[in-house]
Amino acid sequence: xxxxxxxxxxxxxxxxxxxxxxxxxxxxxxxxxxxxxxxxxxxxxxxxxxxxxxxxxxxxxxxxxxxxxxxxxxxxxxxxxxxxxxxxxxxxxxxxxxxxxxxxxxxxxxxxxxxxxxxxxxxxxxxxxxxxxxxxxxxxxxxxxxxxxxxxxxxxxxxxxxxxxxxxxxxxxxxxxxxxxxxxxxxxxxxxxxxxxxxxxxxxxxxxxxxxxxxxxxxxxxxxxxxxxxxxxxxxxxxxxxxxxxxxxxxxxxxxxxxxxxxxxxxxxxxxxxxxxxxxxxxxxxxxxxxxxxxxxxxxxxxxxxxxxxxxxxxxxxx
Amino acid sequence: xxxxxxxxxxxxxxxxxxxxxxxxxxxxxxxxxxxxxxxxxxxxxxxxxxxxxxxxxxxxxxxxxxxxxxxxxxxxxxxxxxxxxxxxxxxxxxxxxxxxxxxxxxxxxxxxxxxxxxxxxxxxxxxxxxxxxxxxxxxxxxxxxxxxxxxxxxxxxxxxxxxxxxxxxxxxxxxxxxxxxxxxxxxxxxxxxxxxxxxxxxxxxxxxxxxxxxxxxxxxxxxxxxxxxxxxxxxxxxxxxxxxxxxxxxxxxxxxxxxxxxxxxxxxxxxxxxxxxxxxxxxxxxxxxxxxxxxxxxxxxxxxxxxxxxxxxxxxxxxxxxxxxxxxxxxxxxxxxx
Numbered sequence: 001x002x003x004x005x006x007x008x009x010x011x012x013x014x015x016x017x018x019x020x021x022x023x024x025x026x027x028x029x030x031x032x033x034x035x036x037x038x039x040x041x042x043x044x045x046x047x048x049x050x051x052x053x054x055x056x057x058x059x060x061x062x063x064x065x066x067x068x069x070x071x072x073x074x075x076x077x078x079x080x081x082x083x084x085x086x087x088x089x090x091x092x093x094x095x096x097x098x099x100x101x102x103x104x105x106x107x108x109x110x111x112x113x114x115x116x117x118x119x120x121x122x123x124x125x126x127x128x129x130x131x132x133x134x135x136x137x138x139x140x141x142x143x144x145x146x147x148x149x150x151x152x153x154x155x156x157x158x159x160x161x162x163x164x165x166x167x168x169x170x171x172x173x174x175x176x177x178x179x180x181x182x183x184x185x186x187x188x189x190x191x192x193x194x195x196x197x198x199x200x201x202x203x204x205x206x207x208x209x210x211x212x213x214x215x216x217x218x219x220x221x222x223x224x225x226x227x228x229x230x231x232x233x234x235x236x237x238x239x240x241x242x243x244x245x246x247x248x249x250x251x252x253x254x255x256x257x258x259x260x261x262x263x264x265x266x267x268x269x270x271x272x273x274x275x276x277x278x279x280x281x282x283x284x285x286x287x288x289x290x291x292x293x294x295x296x297x298x299x300x301x302x303x304x305x306x307x308x309x310x311x312x313x314x315x316x317x318x319x
Numbered sequence: 320x321x322x323x324x325x326x327x328x329x330x331x332x333x334x335x336x337x338x339x340x341x342x343x344x345x346x347x348x349x350x351x352x353x354x355x356x357x358x359x360x361x362x363x364x365x366x367x368x369x370x371x372x373x374x375x376x377x378x379x380x381x382x383x384x385x386x387x388x389x390x391x392x393x394x395x396x397x398x399x400x401x402x403x404x405x406x407x408x409x410x411x412x413x414x415x416x417x418x419x420x421x422x423x424x425x426x427x428x429x430x431x432x433x434x435x436x437x438x439x440x441x442x443x444x445x446x447x448x449x450x451x452x453x454x455x456x457x458x459x460x461x462x463x464x465x466x467x468x469x470x471x472x473x474x475x476x477x478x479x480x481x482x483x484x485x486x487x488x489x490x491x492x493x494x495x496x497x498x499x500x501x502x503x504x505x506x507x508x509x510x511x512x513x514x515x516x517x518x519x520x521x522x523x524x525x526x527x528x529x530x531x532x533x534x535x536x537x538x539x540x541x542x543x544x545x546x547x548x549x550x551x552x553x554x555x556x557x558x559x560x561x562x563x564x565x566x567x568x569x570x571x572x573x574x575x576x577x578x579x580x581x582x583x584x585x586x587x588x589x590x591x592x593x594x595x596x597x598x599x600x601x602x603x604x605x606x607x608x609x610x611x612x613x614x615x616x617x618x619x620x621x622x623x624x625x626x627x628x629x630x631x632x633x634x635x636x637x638x639x640x641x642x643x644x645x646x647x648x649x650x651x652x653x654x655x656x657x
Contacts, residue, residue, distance in 0.1 A: 039627055039629075064625045065627075066622055066625070066627070067627070069629065070580070070581075071577055072577060072578040072579070072580060072581070073571060073573070073575050073577070073578045074380075074567070074571070074575060074578040074579055074581075074582070075578070075581065077377060077571075078373075078374070078377040078378075078615070078618060078619065078622075079618075079622055081370070081373035081374065081377060081619075082370070082374075082618070082619045082622035082623060083622060084369070084373075085364055085365070085367060085369055085370035085373065085619075085623070086361070086364050086622065086623040087364055096577070096578075097481065097571065097573050097575060097577075097578070099481075099483050099571065099572045099573045100570075100571035100572065100573040100575055100578070102572065103490070103494060103495055103570065103571075103572075104373070107373070111369070123483075166577065167481075170480060
């Protein structure tokens with residue numbers, strides 16, 4: 001008998017589904033949606049700020065910013081589908097998985113929506129209008145060169161454990177390892193593991209008393225590692241050089257207090273602004289470059305006070 | 320074969336009243352209210368074929384997990400491992416298909432992939448069941464353990480890097496495929512709900528499941544082999560996870576190592592919203608299928624409202640507590656009224 005209610009429900013579902021889509025009034029604004037990698041990372045907050053700022057400047061862009069709170073392709077997919085259904089004309093997205101997001105984005109594209117990759121990209125981006133991103137391998141290699149110099153071209157470098165399945169981070173690490181192996185042969189790479197556990201850092205320090213360098217691969221990992229470094233005895237802590245990725249405010253504080261010696265900052269705000277600009281151009285029918293690289297900036301204690309460098313510190317809110 | 324099922328002397332009027340008062344109905348009503356609201360708020364956007372279809376496809380995997388969990392929870396047990404088993408079966412399935420041709424593989428390869436995914440799920444179910452029955456470790460602990468093992472094994476086997484060796488035919492014709500105009504993931508989920516619902520409500524095994532859930536000792540004394548029932552239940556749950564893994568591969572073409580972390584809880588939420596008692600004894604598969612869509616529809620509508628998804632957690636939490644509370648009040652009222 002309970003099935004009765006379900007039958008009634010499914011009938012209603014079908015009825016609502018059959019209702020024809022209403023004709024849209026001619027849009028005066030370009031409806032652009034930005035879908036962040038996660039909504040909980042300062043990197044993407046900065047991207048959002050850059051995009052919002054750009055949309056405000058243009059005046060004719062209706063920007064919506066969406067995302068899931070965790071890096072999870074199965075959480076991002078329903079967001080893409082809902083944004084697609086809500087009538088966006090262009091979607092700029094940092095995909096959580098280069099292949100898993102292919103089908104929903106292809107479906108959006110087939111509905112006439114322009115797709116733009118930001119930060120990360122699809123493995124098959126043949127239908128994507130443009131890709132805006134850092135060259136993560138190149139930045140990883142840059143981090144290796146910086147760290148090697150700080151370590152005096154010798155010693156043991158630690159790579160922290162990472163959350164599995166994130167291609168941009170994997171690229172960074174690959175770029176770092178390739179550069180070390182090719183040009184800095186006296187530096188041993190101590191640990192490359194897969195874990196989300198903060199205590200893994202402390203264990204790695206305990207197991208490798210000769211660590212004098214660390215490469216921290218992203219905001220969250222770096223914050224955890226910074227905590228682990230702080231717990232070390234001062235004599236040992238002072239011998240460790242740290243190069244970190246991403247300029248979250250907390251990490252910049254660590255840089256200023258010399259817990260971190262260098263930061264490779266990406267340009268997320270520029271990525272966000274470029275995403276809006278590129279989407280708008282594409283919607284106006286202008287041609288856009290298929291690939292738009294955004295570079296990195298090396299931040300140190302010496303230059304962080306200068307406005308030219310300080311502008312690259314990530315934002316925790318847009319104000 | 321003697322049927323032991325008691326035939327309730329319920330007149331049609333009473334039965335109808337029971338349906339109206341049931342939690343499945345309450346859940347369906349809640350879902351309808353929310354859907355009507357979004358249909359009015361977003362004319363031509365929410366209630367479109369595209370949106371409702373993608374919504375159902377997005378939650379079809381959760382429904383598959385929910386069917387198995389309904390059985391488990393009706394028997395007053397838990398299974399926390401299904402999300403991790405899903406990912407683990409994705410990994411083994413991809414490994415097998417990769418070894419046999421990967422992206423260029425044909426239907427034979429896909430079938431083997433299906434067998435491996437289902438086999439992985441069944442194996443995990445068997446391990447869960449045996450540990451719970453033979454070692455008498457509580458189900459919540461056993462499945463917490465297998466969750467960790469399955470997740471770790473998935474990382475070990477892949478080195479933490481997603482695998483993508485999924486045949487193109489599988490992506491095109493199962494993940495994106497349609498049957499009679501309906502997306503295959505919806506068809507698979509609907510079939511699982513139909514079969515699960517039939518087994519739980521119409522078969523002797525279903526009765527045994529309810530009986531062990533409401534009073535395991537009484538069921539044992541009545542001659543039910545409750546150990547065998549328990550193992551079968553975990554096999555069902557494992558098979559659901561394996562099938563969900565296969566469908567995830569077909570949709571995403573990736574082992575999605577970092578994903579599916581919420582699936583277990585989302586499915587559990589759907590089961591509870593759908594009217595299955597947390598203390599066992601009663602449960603409906605159809606209720607679960609309806610319950611799963613409440614968080615789904617809410618988050619879909621909140622995206623359309625341009626609200627960041629944090630609110631979804633708060634709203635889903637409030638709805639969960641409210642629906643279960645109302646149901647409890649009703650049940651209390653019924654018991655007091657005789």
